[in-house]
Amino acid sequence: VQLVESGGGLVKPGGSLRLSCAASGFSFSNAWMSWVRQAPGKGLEWVARIKSKSDGGTTDYAAPVKGRFTISRDDSKNTLYVQMNSLKTEDTAVYYCTTLDPAGDYWGQGTLVTVSA
Amino acid sequence: DIQMTQSPSSLSASVGDRVTITCQASQGINDYLNWYQQKPGKAPKLLIYDASNLETGVPSTFSGSGSGTDFTFTISSLQPEDIATYYCQQYDNLPYTFGQGTKLEIK
Numbered sequence: 018v019q020l021v022e023s024g025g026g027l028v029k030p031g032g033s034l035r036l037s038c039a040a041s042g043f044s045f046s047n048a049w050m051s052w053v054r055q056a057p058g059k060g061l062e063w064v065a066r067i068k069s070k071s072d073g074g075t076t077d078y079a080a081p082v083k084g085r086f087t088i089s090r091d092d093s094k095n096t097l098y099v100q101m102n103s104l105k106t107e108d109t110a111v112y113y114c115t116t117l118d119p120a121g122d123y124w125g126q127g128t129l130v131t132v133s134a
Numbered sequence: 135d136i137q138m139t140q141s142p143s144s145l146s147a148s149v150g151d152r153v154t155i156t157c158q159a160s161q162g163i164n165d166y167l168n169w170y171q172q173k174p175g176k177a178p179k180l181l182i183y184d185a186s187n188l189e190t191g192v193p194s195t196f197s198g199s200g201s202g203t204d205f206t207f208t209i210s211s212l213q214p215e216d217i218a219t220y221y222c223q224q225y226d227n228l229p230y231t232f233g234q235g236t237k238l239e240i241k
Binding site: 077115 | 135170178179180184187189221225228229230231235
């Protein structure tokens with residue numbers, strides 16, 4: 018099982034970034050996927066979740082990112098995305114993609130997003 | 135949102151000690167509680183799910199208990215490799231929420 022995030026980097030406040038998470042080794046299309054972030058030296062914060070298409074493909078967001086972030090998936094590419102717009106300095110964090118599922122709890126290594134002028 | 139209050143925030147113990155961390159939910163969570171271990175620079179690792187079930191491959195020195203709103207995580211005999219930060223997390227309701235973490239150090 019592997020989850021590999023990419024797309025992190027330095028971006029100015031108000032800017033945009035799209036993170037990707039390439040999955041392998043498990044049935045990605047059947048998995049509900051989440052993004053979880055961790056600000057430097059801080060705890061874990063759930064960001065967003067997308068259900069499998071067979072379960073409706075619906076999305077949910079944490080209040081701090083609702084309206085600015087969009088989670089999506091491409092099951093043909095086994096890839097999870099999050100489009101992050103109107104970025105704020107408080108969005109600076111390591112972003113992990115994860116199944117957050119006790120039946121198969123998988124995490125990527127994380128990708129760092131730094132929002133700074 | 136369900137608030138998860140975890141204590142202590144840090145803990146110093148000796149090798150071989152029994153270590154206990156508590157987590158209190160602001161409302162009942164139907165035992166949908168995970169415990170994670172996170173080492174510096176690494177992703178979290180699931181240790182306990184559904185409050186008391188040991189994840190496959192996790193040493194039996196780790197255990198979880200509790201129900202309703204009050205939960206406990208225990209390491210029966212602390213080993214040097216257990217040095218990490220531990221988090222509880224509820225998945226009964228969105229938004230999923232984590233405790234603030236307990237940083238465990240060797241005395």
